Amino acid sequence: xxSAVLQAAAPVLADSFIELPARERxxxxxxxxxxxxxxxxxxxxxxxxxxxxxxxxxxxxxxVIARGTIDGxxxxxxxxxxxxxxxxxxEVSGSKLAGALELALRDCERGRIVRPVVLFETxxxxxxxxxxxxxxxxxxxxxxxxxxxxxxxxxxxxGMVGCFGGMSLAAALCSHLVVTKQGRLGMNGPEVIEQExxxxxxxxSDKRRIWQLIGGEQRAATGxxxxxxxxxxxxxxxxxxxxxxxxxxxxxRSEQVDAYLARLAAIDPQTVTPDTMRAVxxxxxxxxxxx
Amino acid sequence: xxxxxxxxxxxxxxxxxxxxxxxxxxDLEVLLSPAASMTATVDVRTSVDGYSHIWKSVLDRFFQxxxxxxxxxxxxxxxxxxxxxLRLAEAIEAIDLAAGNSGAHGGSGVQGGA
Numbered sequence: 001x002x003s004a005v006l007q008a009a010a011p012v013l014a015d016s017f018i019e020l021p022a023r024e025r026x027x028x029x030x031x032x033x034x035x036x037x038x039x040x041x042x043x044x045x046x047x048x049x050x051x052x053x054x055x056x057x058x059x060x061x062x063x064v065i066a067r068g069t070i071d072g073x074x075x076x077x078x079x080x081x082x083x084x085x086x087x088x089x090x091e092v093s094g095s096k097l098a099g100a101l102e103l104a105l106r107d108c109e110r111g112r113i114v115r116p117v118v119l120f121e122t123x124x125x126x127x128x129x130x131x132x133x134x135x136x137x138x139x140x141x142x143x144x145x146x147x148x149x150x151x152x153x154x155x156x157x158x159g160m161v162g163c164f165g166g167m168s169l170a171a172a173l174c175s176h177l178v179v180t181k182q183g184r185l186g187m188n189g190p191e192v193i194e195q196e197x198x199x200x201x202x203x204x205s206d207k208r209r210i211w212q213l214i215g216g217e218q219r220a221a222t223g224x225x226x227x228x229x230x231x232x233x234x235x236x237x238x239x240x241x242x243x244x245x246x247x248x249x250x251x252x253r254s255e256q257v258d259a260y261l262a263r264l265a266a267i268d269p270q271t272v273t274p275d276t277m278r279a280v281x282x283x284x285x286x287x288x289x290x291x
Numbered sequence: 292x293x294x295x296x297x298x299x300x301x302x303x304x305x306x307x308x309x310x311x312x313x314x315x316x317x318d319l320e321v322l323l324s325p326a327a328s329m330t331a332t333v334d335v336r337t338s339v340d341g342y343s344h345i346w347k348s349v350l351d352r353f354f355q356x357x358x359x360x361x362x363x364x365x366x367x368x369x370x371x372x373x374x375x376x377l378r379l380a381e382a383i384e385a386i387d388l389a390a391g392n393s394g395a396h397g398g399s400g401v402q403g404g405a
Contacts, residue, residue: 083315
């Protein structure tokens with residue numbers, strides 16, 4: 001065997017962020033050696049509802065919360081594990097996220113700024129825990145809105161699950177959203193839309209179409225996400241650090257109601273396409289709003 | 292969902308704990324922690340019913356190779372026996388790494404993974 005040939009043929013492997021499980025994603029965003037997990041798997045705070053329905057629990061209920069520093073500043077990172085129940089929000093996993101944000105809020109109110117980051121990889125409410133999941137998402141949203149007066153709340157949607165349901169609203173409330181091309185952000189998932197509105201409305205097997213509509217690239221091009229990055233640990237990390245450096249926006253998206261209503265009015269739902277959507281919601285237009 | 296328990300005699304004590312894996316499709320989560328007595332206990336919660344004899348075979352083989360007084364909790368979401376064996380070996384490896392490869396819990400019996 002010729003080792004020179006082997007060397008030349010070796011592909012340049014990116015340090016994929018998407019391939020990391022939730023705990024490793026959190027570790028990758030915090031400064032090296034500062035990861036300190038809150039309510040980890042050995043605390044065994046599991047879902048009390050899943051066993052009643054014959055479903056095996058995960059010891060951390062699919063939510064990883066860790067304190068540490070980002071760029072030397074105190075931070076808390078919360079991540080959902082997409083492999084466990086689709087990253088869905090149960091009573092416990094949701095309470096862990098809401099609690100982490102509320103603790104950060106308490107610190108901020110006392111003058112100690114803690115940088116909050118949420119890694120959204122979730123189908124939304126865990127259907128087996130329905131109302132409890134919904135209630136806790138409301139708590140999370142309230143905490144995000146309260147926190148963002150003090151410090152930017154940064155969300156990351158890396159993929160491959162994406163961010164859907166009530167959690168898409170939580171993501172939309174963030175000060176700054178980092179997305180990859182692979183990430184998706186939407187209220188109803190494609191399968192749900194096909195099931196409810198029919199295959200003529202949306203063919204959920206048409207991946208290209210789905211990503212044109214709700215993929216990270218389109219969301220960034222229409223100003224509904226702020227940074228589009230490659231699936232690379234360093235790229236995601238840099239985007240998160242930059243987001244905090246930018247500071248709290250003058251007006252969050254959810255505070256620009258009139259401007260967004262005007263844009264919606266400029267769109268004809270019968271004929272709208274991903275391109276015409278960009279023309280109305282283009283990043284230029286959103287930059288004007290933010291000034 | 293089925294809950295299975297197994298017990299094995301042990302001569303060496305574990306001093307560290309390890310968590311590996313995820314309760315995702317075809318995968319499992321392993322929580323390994325030191326046991327109070329010189330016995331290894333295994334608690335398995337699995338989404339697939341009726342395979343206790345396979346679990347026993349996999350664990351018998353594991354404890355032939357590794358000796359340690361551990362409490363092992365397994366949350367399984369339909370992993371194959373091969374995946375179960377790999378995750379168990381990964382947990383041991385994580386403990387070895389945490390102990391700085393100094394073999395805090397024993398010699399060849401624990402580390403013989405090859």
